[in-house]
Structure formats: structure tokens, C-alpha cells
Amino acid sequence: MTRSHHSFSEDFSEEERxxxxxxxxxxxxxxxxxLPDPIPSDVLGRLLEAAHHAPSVGFMQPxxxxxxxxxxxxxxxxxxxxHENTRxxxxxxxxxxxxxxxxxxxxxxxxxxxxxxxxxxxxxxxTVLGRNTIVETDLFSTCLxxxxxxxxxxxxxxGVGWVSILDQQRLAQVLELxxxxxxxxxxCVGYVSEFxxxxxxxxxxxxxxxxxxxxxxxxxxQQTLDAEHxxxxxxxxxxxxxxxxxx
Amino acid sequence: MTRSHHSFSEDFSEEERxxxxxxxxxxxxxxxxxLPDPIPSDVLGRLLEAAHHAPSVGFMQPxxxxxxxxxxxxxxxxxxxxHENTRxxxxxxxxxxxxxxxxxxxxxxxxxxxxxxxxxxxxxxxTVLGRNTIVETDLFSTCLxxxxxxxxxxxxxxGVGWVSILDQQRLAQVLELxxxxxxxxxxCVGYVSEFxxxxxxxxxxxxxxxxxxxxxxxxxxQQTLDAEHxxxxxxxxxxxxxxxxxx
Numbered sequence: 001m002t003r004s005h006h007s008f009s010e011d012f013s014e015e016e017r018x019x020x021x022x023x024x025x026x027x028x029x030x031x032x033x034x035l036p037d038p039i040p041s042d043v044l045g046r047l048l049e050a051a052h053h054a055p056s057v058g059f060m061q062p063x064x065x066x067x068x069x070x071x072x073x074x075x076x077x078x079x080x081x082x083h084e085n086t087r088x089x090x091x092x093x094x095x096x097x098x099x100x101x102x103x104x105x106x107x108x109x110x111x112x113x114x115x116x117x118x119x120x121x122x123x124x125x126x127t128v129l130g131r132n133t134i135v136e137t138d139l140f141s142t143c144l145x146x147x148x149x150x151x152x153x154x155x156x157x158x159g160v161g162w163v164s165i166l167d168q169q170r171l172a173q174v175l176e177l178x179x180x181x182x183x184x185x186x187x188c189v190g191y192v193s194e195f196x197x198x199x200x201x202x203x204x205x206x207x208x209x210x211x212x213x214x215x216x217x218x219x220x221x222q223q224t225l226d227a228e229h230x231x232x233x234x235x236x237x238x239x240x241x242x243x244x245x246x247x
Numbered sequence: 248m249t250r251s252h253h254s255f256s257e258d259f260s261e262e263e264r265x266x267x268x269x270x271x272x273x274x275x276x277x278x279x280x281x282l283p284d285p286i287p288s289d290v291l292g293r294l295l296e297a298a299h300h301a302p303s304v305g306f307m308q309p310x311x312x313x314x315x316x317x318x319x320x321x322x323x324x325x326x327x328x329x330h331e332n333t334r335x336x337x338x339x340x341x342x343x344x345x346x347x348x349x350x351x352x353x354x355x356x357x358x359x360x361x362x363x364x365x366x367x368x369x370x371x372x373x374t375v376l377g378r379n380t381i382v383e384t385d386l387f388s389t390c391l392x393x394x395x396x397x398x399x400x401x402x403x404x405x406g407v408g409w410v411s412i413l414d415q416q417r418l419a420q421v422l423e424l425x426x427x428x429x430x431x432x433x434x435c436v437g438y439v440s441e442f443x444x445x446x447x448x449x450x451x452x453x454x455x456x457x458x459x460x461x462x463x464x465x466x467x468x469q470q471t472l473d474a475e476h477x478x479x480x481x482x483x484x485x486x487x488x489x490x491x492x493x494x
Contacts, residue, residue, distance in 0.1 A: 009273075009441050012266055012402045019263025020270045020402040024297050024395050026256075041477035045485065050271045052459045054394070057411055059448040061457050067478065070466040084380050091374045105377070118468075127338045129453065130352065130411045133331050137411050139383070140431070143390030144397075147301070148271050151398070155259045155267040164304055164377045164384050176467045184387070194256050201306040206376065210308050212299045219317040220423045221365075230288035231314065238292065 023151040026195055030159030031104045033192040034111040043156050044113070047189075050152035051117065056141035058129030063145045066116040066175055071109070076174045077166065077186065078108045084165045103204065106163045111190035116171075117146055122180035139184060146185045159192035213239050270398040273442055277406030278351045280439040281358040290403050291360070294436075297399035298364065303388035305376030309368070310392045313422055315361040323421045324413070324433065325355045331412045350451065353410045358437035363418075364393055369427035386431060393432045406439035460486050 012020075048065050056062060068074060085105060092100045108114060119142040131137050150160045163186045171183045201207055213235045218225045225232035259267070295312050303309060315321060332352060339347045355361060366389040378384045397407045410433045418430045448454055460482045465472045472479035 011404055012269065013262065015260065015262040016266025016269060017402045019259055019266030020398060021293075021297065022259065022263060023267045024300055024399065027300075027302070029302050041481045044478055045481040046268075048463060048482075049459060049485070050268065052457075052462065053271055053274075055274070055276050055397070055409065055446075059446055059454040059456075061462075064462045064464060064468075066464045066467065067472070068466050073466050088377075088379050091379060100376070103376075124454070129347070129350075129448070130335075132335050132338060133412050133414060136383075136386070140386070140390045140393075143387045144394040146387075147391040147394035148398075150302070150391075151267060151395075152271065155264045157258055162302065165380055167380060174467075176469050178468065181468065199302075199306055201376070207306040207371070209306075210299075212296060215299065215308075215311045216295060217311060217313045219313070219315050219320050220421075221311075221313065221425065221428065222423050225314070231291055234288045234292040235295075238296070 019155060023154045027150055027154040028159060028195050028199065030161040030188070030192055030195075031107050031200065032110075033159060033194055033196070034107045034188065034190040035193060036110075036112055037191045038112050039158065039190065043158070047149050047152050047156070047158070051145040051149035054141065054145035054148045056144070057131045057137040058124060060124045060128050060131070060138055060141060062119045062121065062123045062138040063142050064118045064120060064181070066118065068114040068116060069112070073174060074108050074114055077114070077163075077171065078106070080166050080170050080174070081106050081108065081163060084167055088165055099204070099206070103200075103206070105165060107161050107188040107190070108163065111159075111161070111188035113189045115149070115187045115189055116175060116183050117142060117149070117185045117187065118177060119182045119184045120180055121182060139182070142184045146187070149187070153189065154195070157191060159190060159195065161188040162186070163188065211239055266402060270401045274397055274401040275406060275442050275446060277408040277435070277439055277442075278354050278447065280406060280441055280443070281354045281435065281437040282440060283357075283359055284438045285359050286405065286437065290405070293403070294396050294399050294405070298392040298396035301388065301392035301395045303391070304378045304384040305371060307371045307375045307378070307385055307388060309366045309370045309385040310389050311365045311367060311428070313363040313365065315363060316359070318356070320421060321355050321361055324361070324418065325353070327413050327417050327421070328353050328355065328410060331414055335412055346451070346453070350447075350453070352412060354408050354435040354437070355410065358406075358408070358435035360436045362396070362434045362436055363422060363430050364389060364396070364432040364434065365424060366429045366431045367427055368429060386429070389431045393434070396434070400436065401442070404438060406437060406442065408435040409433070410435065458486055
């Protein structure tokens with residue numbers, strides 16, 4: 001394994017650091033660029049292990065991984081998506097509706113593999129360290145596992161698309177999940193013809209990236225950083241020097 | 248920026264890939280190893296930009312970042328933690344209670360910086376693409392931003408600890424958050440004396456890492472992978488060859 005070639009607390013090399021940032025900036029929510037090529041088992045294993053090494057509240061590890069290649073199961077999930085997506089389209093009128101309907105929002109059958117990452121809300125028994133004040137922390141932990149898998153996939157040249165337009169109860173039925181298990185993320189996974197330079201919703205003019213500057217507060221919601229604060233200066237320089245490709 | 252030295256869809260080098268996996272495997276939930284050294288603004292800026300480049304439902308970008316260095320604000324958050332943690336300790340008896348009370352679960356004042364990542368549940372208006380079926384997807388998106396920041400921090404040699412034992416309503420009051428804004432993650436951030444080789448809760452015997460094999464299902468919850476499935480073979484080899492250090 002790659003991780004055995006260094007001592008544990010050693011600084012990252014410039015190239016290792018670049019690898020992490022590349023994964024973050026070049027990760028895309030893929031819907032249209034999937035190739036049918038199968039994913040080798042060692043690569044798939046590495047993605048699942050990366051997910052399994054996410055942090056979790058009280059080391060609860062509430063996740064499970066359903067590896068789904070059955071066409072039959074995927075067809076039933078696609079039906080679920082189509083039903084929900086038709087309802088979703090009713091939220092829009094006129095041009096925005098046409099624009100919505102023209103978006104491809106899933107790659108359930110185009111990708112060679114789907115993975116459902118679930119959250120077992122009963123894992124670890126009734127008392128989980130750190131979870132009594134905020135009970136949703138188990139769902140949050142599972143999201144962190146999703147992001148680990150998504151970034152590892154990018155580093156392996158594999159695209160991931162999260163299909164959120166699904167009725168979770170029907171999905172749970174199709175996947176025969178026990179009562180306590182919530183199907184948190186339904187992912188389409190596969191090699192891709194390319195990774196788009198911009199998120200598709202941004203490139204299509206659906207919504208723009210917000211300027212980071214506007215999202216940073218200091219010691220409370222009401223206060224922004226003083227203009228002379230070094231972080232304010234850094235953010236301002238970044239924001240004026242940035243190309244649309246870079247965002 | 249590091250990310251301009253390559254063409255976009257180029258394969259990751261072996262070392263870049265290692266960087267991503269190192270961040271995933273060597274990231275820790277830090278409570279006890281913080282150093283007081285300040286974080287340079289360009290490094291902090293990179294962490295926030297990494298978080299801001301997480302995926303979000305409908306490109307909603309529901310997050311904001313509260314950078315908290317005020318001792319006064321942090322003291323009030325620490326009071327909140329202590330109140331909730333005393334209540335939490337009541338969940339345990341005898342030895343488990345002593346063990347719980349001996350755990351250090353926050354570094355609010357030891358770390359030079361706290362960051363609260365919030366989720367604005369009203370961002371993007373009443374209709375957000377992909378969010379009508381599962382309304383919590385905005386919280387999930389915000390979690391993905393947390394993980395981006397956590398991993399980028401690790402690559403920069405910076406530790407992060409998520410304090411989940413807080414009353415969120417009182418936290419929202421201290422940070423003067425508007426009604427629609429939820430304080431999803433309260434993070435302690437700083438350079439560290441070391442990154443532990445194992446998660447602290449695992450090293451202290453609080454809870455063990457689950458074998459990944461047990462968490463992988465095939466085409467539905469009830470089915471495991473056939474023993475001859477290449478992924479099953481890979482997982483089984485990994486699991487038998489694994490040292491406790493490696494998990």
C-alpha cells in the first residue's frame with residue numbers, strides 16, 4: 001500500500017500536497033461522462049477502505065456499503081428517480097423548467113457500478129460517545145465517508161455522481177434495508193471520458209460559485225474580517241486574481 | 248496555486264495519489280496535541296477554499312465559515328461544552344464512566360483557532376435543485392465541506408478536532424446566527440505535536456475499528472459478496488494481512 005513508504009508524522013511533500021488539492025478541486029459530480037469499463041477490484045477496495053477511514057462520532061463507524069451491479073436493481077432505482085424527478089420538475093416554470101428538464105441528473109445505468117452508502121442509526125447501542133447532544137451526528141459521519149470515497153475516486157481517475165432525487169423509503173425497500181438503516185447516499189461510480197473543468201450546474205448557468213470572501217465571518221455572524229486582517233487581504237487578492245476556470 | 252501545474256484530466260502521479268491517501272489515513276480527530284503556533288493566513292485561506300470547493304446539492308453552497316480567535320467567545324463555547332459533557336457523563340456507570348471522564352474531548356482553548364462551519368438552510372430560495380425529496384441534503388453538503396477542510400488541514404500538517412458535545416441552540420446564540428443558519432460543525436484547528444498512529448478512541452480501547460469485510464453487501468442488504476468475487480478475495484487478503492497499525 002502507498003501509505004507504508006513514509007513515517008507517520010512526516011510532512012507532506014509538495015507533490016503529495018498537490019495530489020490532495022487536485023482531488024478537491026478536480027472532483028466533479030458526474031452524470032454524463034461515464035464509460036462502461038469495469039472497475040478493478042483492488043481499485044474498488046481502495047475506495048471502500050478510504051470511505052471506511054472517515055472520522056465518526058464516538059468511533060461509531062455507522063456506514064455500510066452496498067455494491068450494486070445488478071441491472072434489475074438499478075432499473076428499479078432508476079424508476080424511483082424518474083418518478084421523483086417528474087415531481088421535482090413541477091417546481092419550475094417556463095424557461096427554468098425547460099432548462100431543468102434538459103439537465104441529466106443521474107448515471108444509474110450508464111455507470112458500471114452503483115454504491116449505496118448507508119447509516120445504521122442503531123450501531124454502537126443506545127449511547128454513542130459525543131452523540132447525545134446532536135443525534136444526527138451519525139448521518140454527518142456517514143457524509144464524511146462519502147467525501148473520502150469521492151476524493152479517492154478522483155485520484156484513481158474515477159467519477160462519482162450522487163443521486164439525491166430519490167424517495168428514500170422506496171429505495172430502502174428495493175435494497176431490503178433493516179428499519180434502523182438509512183440509505184444516505186446513492187452513488188454512480190465509473191471511469192469517465194473527462195472531468196469537466198467546471199461543475200456542470202455552473203457551466204450551464206444554473207447557479208454561480210459564491211465568492212468565498214462573502215462567506216467568511218469573524219468571531220460571530222455579524223462581524224466580517226477587518227480589511228487589514230491578513231486573511232481578508234489574502235481572500236481579496238485571490239478573488240480579484242481568479243479566473244473563471246480556477247473557481 | 249499548486250493546481251495550475253498540470254492539465255485538468257491528467258492522471259494523478261503515484262506521489263499525488265499517495266498524498267490523497269495519506270491525508271485520508273493519517274487524518275485524526277485531534278483533542279490533545281495542539282500547539283499554540285498561529286496559522287499563516289495563506290494556509291488558512293487554502294483550508295477555507297478547499298472547504299468551499301465541496302460538492303453541494305443544486306450547487307447550493309449552503310456553508311459559511313466563522314473564524315473564531317476571540318478568547319471571550321471561545322470561553323463561552325467551552326462553558327457550553329462543559330455543561331453538555333457533564334450531562335453526557337451521566338450515561339455511563341462505574342469503570343466506563345471513569346474511562347469517559349478521563350478522555351479529553353475538546354481543544355477549544357488549546358488550539359489557536361476555532362472554525363464554525365454553518366449551514367444556511369434558506370440559501371438559494373425555497374426550491375433547490377435535487378433537494379426537494381430529501382431536505383437534509385443541505386446539511387449533508389456542509390459535511391462534505393467539513394471533510395475537505397479536515398483533509399486539506401492534514402496535508403498542511405494541521406490538526407482538526409470536531410466538538411460535537413455542544414448545545415446547538417446556545418452555540419447559535421453565542422455566535423449570533425440568524426434563524427435559518429445551523430451551526431453544523433465546531434472545529435478546533437491548529438498545528439500539532441504529532442498525529443497519533445491510531446484514532447484516540449481506538450488506542451484507548453473505547454471502541455475497535457470494524458472489519459471492512461463485514462460492511463460490504465452485494466445488490467441489497469441481505470446478500471454478501473460470493474467468496475469467489477474478486478472484491479471479496481481482495482477484502483479478505485487485506486483483512487488477514489493487516490497490522491493493527493495499518494487499520
